[in-house]
Amino acid sequence: MTSKTKKILLAVIIALVAIAGITGYMMWNKPHKNVQDADAVKITAVDLYNNFITDSVKANTLYADKVVLVSGEVNRVALNQQAQQVILVKTAVTGAFINCTMEEKTVAVKTGDNIAIKGICSGYISGDMEMDMPGDVFLVRGYLLKGK
């Protein structure tokens, strides 16, 4: 093997290692799913909740881990323990909400507003029958799309 061949071989090996390293680094640091630009399943808060309580298995296949665009009336705005904004959107069941943890704080939302939130649906957690407390349907990484 000539010294020129050795140099070319070495350069190729270095390039391959660099490409593998960069690819690995990029894969490891791949950003989270872009919720804002993703296609979403459009549904009202009332329908989304009703779908989960009538047939949770079917609703899970339709909505869980999917990007949804939920519209409805704001019941309450609060902060969780990590200071993330939580918006509770009313459903047809008293005390039951679409419980949305927001990615960004939106100061302009208040009780009674009609809004649409785009986020990833985690699913439904049932409440407690004995305590007469219904469960919620949960959304994470929520973005407020519009007010009206």
Add this chain to the structure above:
Amino acid sequence: MKNIAILVLILFITFINSTAQSYFTKNGKVSFFSAAPFEDIKADNNQVISIINGSTGDVRFSLLNNAFHFKNSVMEVHFNESYIESAKYPKSSFKGRINDLSKVNFTTDGSYPVVVSGELTIHGVTNKVSISGTISVSGGVITGTSKFKVNLADYKISIPKVVKGNIAEVVDLDVSCVYEKKI
């Protein structure tokens, strides 16, 4: 006359118990942490439903596994697909009772150490556990906290051989819930 007095007393106690306060949250927090050589594994779930029945001491926690949020998206995917298998086992839960409820006064400010015994279900496996925690009362606000460890093997969560040694087989769980009064 004496029998009537006893009956009235029993009815009164039953009434008090049935109307005793309960507490709930739908945005409690559960975090887990595992030290790893390359990058520590840490995730938070802020969508935990928890209920405390003030008269019986019954305590419940329920969360969706896919609501754990990791800083690193690849870790989040691996957690859901390879470890907790959240499509197959979407929920984790705890159902138990406060052992020493008489030591907790939900209406007086203070910090009350408790032990809660019950059943912890993760990854479709249920184990009996006793977990230490603290119930704090401050200005009418009830907060429940606990730190404990979970051995992944106890819940049949297997670590792939390739990364074995890089991922701890025991993870630290941190629970923190701020409760509302159930009206």
